[in-house]
Amino acid sequence: xxxxxxxxxxxxxxxxxxxxxxxxxxxxxxxxxxxxxxxxxxxxxxxxxxxxxxxxxxxxxxxxxxxxxxxxxxxxxxxxxxxxxxxxxxxxxxxxxxxxxxxxxxxxxxxxxxxxxxxxxxxxxxxxxxxxxxxxxxxxxxxxxxxxxxxxxxxxxxxxxxxxxxxxxxxxxxxxxxxxxxxxxxxxxxxxxxxxxxxxxxxxxxxxxxxxxxxxxxxxxxxxxxxxxxxxxxxxxxxxxxxxxxxxxxxxxxxxxxxxxxxxxxxxxxxxxxxxxxxxxxxxxxxxxxxxxxxxxxxxxxxxxxxxxxxxxxxxxxxxxxxxxxxxxxxxxxxxxxxxxxxxxxxxxxxxxxxxxxxxxxxxxxxxxxxxxxxxxxxxxxxxxxxxxxxxxxxxxxxxxxxxxxxxxxxxxxxxxxx
Amino acid sequence: xxxxxxxxxxxxxxxxxxxxxxxxxxxxxxxxxxxxxxxxxxxxxxxxxxxxxxxxxxxxxxxxxxxxxxxxxxxxxxxxxxxxxxxxxxxxxxxxxxxxxxxxxxxxxxxxxxxxxxxxxxxxxxxxxxxxxxxxxxxxxxxxxxxxxxxxxxxxxxxxxxxxxxxxxxxxxxxxxxxxxxxxxxxxxxxxxxxxxxxxxxxxxxxxxxxxxxxxxxxxxxxxxxxxx
Numbered sequence: 001x002x003x004x005x006x007x008x009x010x011x012x013x014x015x016x017x018x019x020x021x022x023x024x025x026x027x028x029x030x031x032x033x034x035x036x037x038x039x040x041x042x043x044x045x046x047x048x049x050x051x052x053x054x055x056x057x058x059x060x061x062x063x064x065x066x067x068x069x070x071x072x073x074x075x076x077x078x079x080x081x082x083x084x085x086x087x088x089x090x091x092x093x094x095x096x097x098x099x100x101x102x103x104x105x106x107x108x109x110x111x112x113x114x115x116x117x118x119x120x121x122x123x124x125x126x127x128x129x130x131x132x133x134x135x136x137x138x139x140x141x142x143x144x145x146x147x148x149x150x151x152x153x154x155x156x157x158x159x160x161x162x163x164x165x166x167x168x169x170x171x172x173x174x175x176x177x178x179x180x181x182x183x184x185x186x187x188x189x190x191x192x193x194x195x196x197x198x199x200x201x202x203x204x205x206x207x208x209x210x211x212x213x214x215x216x217x218x219x220x221x222x223x224x225x226x227x228x229x230x231x232x233x234x235x236x237x238x239x240x241x242x243x244x245x246x247x248x249x250x251x252x253x254x255x256x257x258x259x260x261x262x263x264x265x266x267x268x269x270x271x272x273x274x275x276x277x278x279x280x281x282x283x284x285x286x287x288x289x290x291x292x293x294x295x296x297x298x299x300x301x302x303x304x305x306x307x308x309x310x311x312x313x314x315x316x317x318x319x320x321x322x323x324x325x326x327x328x329x330x331x332x333x334x335x336x337x338x339x340x341x342x343x344x345x346x347x348x349x350x351x352x353x354x355x356x357x358x359x360x361x362x363x364x365x366x367x368x369x370x371x372x373x374x375x376x377x378x379x380x381x382x383x384x385x386x387x388x389x390x391x392x393x394x395x396x397x398x399x400x401x402x403x404x405x406x407x408x409x410x411x412x413x414x415x416x417x418x419x
Numbered sequence: 420x421x422x423x424x425x426x427x428x429x430x431x432x433x434x435x436x437x438x439x440x441x442x443x444x445x446x447x448x449x450x451x452x453x454x455x456x457x458x459x460x461x462x463x464x465x466x467x468x469x470x471x472x473x474x475x476x477x478x479x480x481x482x483x484x485x486x487x488x489x490x491x492x493x494x495x496x497x498x499x500x501x502x503x504x505x506x507x508x509x510x511x512x513x514x515x516x517x518x519x520x521x522x523x524x525x526x527x528x529x530x531x532x533x534x535x536x537x538x539x540x541x542x543x544x545x546x547x548x549x550x551x552x553x554x555x556x557x558x559x560x561x562x563x564x565x566x567x568x569x570x571x572x573x574x575x576x577x578x579x580x581x582x583x584x585x586x587x588x589x590x591x592x593x594x595x596x597x598x599x600x601x602x603x604x605x606x607x608x609x610x611x612x613x614x615x616x617x618x619x620x621x622x623x624x625x626x627x628x629x630x631x632x633x634x635x636x637x638x639x640x641x642x643x644x645x646x647x648x
Binding site for chain 2: 009324
């Protein structure tokens with residue numbers, strides 16, 4: 001106990017270096033925990049890109065590929081599915097709702113997604129957040145388009161604007177210049193791929209491809225005039241994929257199997273949660289790198305402490321001689337130094353943890369707005385406890401190095417003071 | 420440690436020899452006896468083997484050859500950590516200067532000897548009371564809660580005496596404690612030290628290279644003369 005008191009007062013006596021050392025360890029702890037919080041937040045955001053959807057259904061491909069183009073609108077669909085197959089499952093007794101997607105066009109590198117009104121009504125992300133508008137309404141007319149928030153913001157588009165779509169997923173494709181669309185709505189920021197997409201109707205998608213034959217545009221002069229394109233004249237024959245919600249979750253498994261074994265055409269149904277975590281595992285090496293960096297920062301913080309303690313030893317030889325004179329053993333000196341490194345690390349861990357939470361509370365809305373990353377304020381996770389535990393143990397263990405030096409000094413100096 | 424005459428001796432040295440590593444012999448004392456309660460002035464100019472003798476007496480140096488008994492205890496028979504405990508329990512040590520830990524209050528500095536030695540603590544049931552009384556008789560009772568950095572050198576040395584004496588150790592070893600004081604203060608310092616030691620019949624071994632104070636002691640021993648090395 002007396003040694004703990006000595007360690008404490010001795011550290012206080014060297015306020016400046018002790019303060020700096022504690023600060024550097026606190027910083028490294030904040031970084032370590034901060035990275036962990038962001039990692040968890042990113043994973044949560046990712047896994048919550050889509051919710052309340054039980055199955056994603058598309059032509060038979062890899063489940064990750066299906067997820068990529070159906071949810072993230074990345075990559076190309078290799079096949080489409082027949083609209084009849086879609087209707088079959090849309091009207092299935094287990095089905096509560098479906099959201100059809102038809103992909104393939106783009107606008108200035110932003111993907112165009114053709115869907116129907118179900119999308120605006122039923123699409124959810126992060127548990128129960130739905131689609132909301134900052135302006136306008138859902139796309140219902142053939143040449144209506146609704147913009148994701150980023151599209152509207154980056155391209156400075158507003159309601160009523162006339163835009164043309166590009167055939168294919170990137171710029172450089174054929175321009176559907178003859179069939180312009182009108183912006184009728186702008187969506188609220190969701191921090192999901194929705195922000196980077198444009199939404200039109202399924203009929204709109206068909207309309208801009210009317211007269212196209214085997215992927216080639218109609219010859220000039222042979223296009224059907226816009227005025228003659230009406231919804232009832234358009235027949236939708238195929239879509240790219242659809243999202244499906246069952247009436248009860250238990251049915252999802254049965255329905256998945258039924259879809260996979262559908263006799264009409266080869267289909268694939270994946271559960272978004274499963275596919276999302278598969279995909280996340282694939283890209284999680286990046287977070288390992290981030291973790292490694294923060295681990296190094298922690299190590300450098302501890303090394304800073306080592307250096308500070310080690311260099312202080314010479315000027316503290318008198319202190320040690322006084323302690324020896326009143327009966328302290330060299331091992332007491334050793335314990336004293338280990339306690340000092342322990343106190344520094346523990347204080348650093350405590351302050352670091354505290355400041356992470358403080359920062360989280362302050363910066364949470366800011367981060368959500370700026371980066372679309374929602375960082376929940378949660379108690380320390382098991383991993384985080386493990387990190388802190390290892391650190392709090394590592395501090396005193398590393399403290400053995402200056403402690404050993406002090407021990408040797410104490411043995412050699414005895415009661416004489418060499419400065 | 421039975422009925423041998425050393426029981427009455429505070430220090431009993433016979434044929435003590437010491438060398439560092441394989442260096443030359445630095446200390447060889449055929450005989451040195453200090454009786455209990457005696458106040459001995461040990462004249463030790465630099466190079467006389469003073470540091471070595473003090474290290475051996477205090478038990479921080481392991482005895483090599485010959486015997487050294489302190490308060491009847493043969494130090495060779497003790498392990499290094501037992502010698503440390505022995506020092507803490509039975510010795511009061513006063514340095515030339517800078518006796519105090521700058522980060523503890525005056526009171527905590529005085530208590531340090533007791534706090535680090537459980538046995539010494541056990542001998543002192545009313546530690547707080549004893550400390551206050553001791554401080555009062557040394558004239559430092561008003562300084563107890565001060566920081567040591569606010570004290571004059573003379574005050575610091577008196578605090579050092581208080582620490583050395585708290586818990587009534589049998590032997591006080593003082594290594595030139597007055598060299599940092601001016602002449603007037605030296606006399607006053609010694610008077611206080613002796614007065615306190617008389618109360619507990621503590622033996623005083625006072626080491627100095629300044630013979631001016633010699634006359635105040637019961638006996639003077641010249642280390643140069645007794646050291647044959």
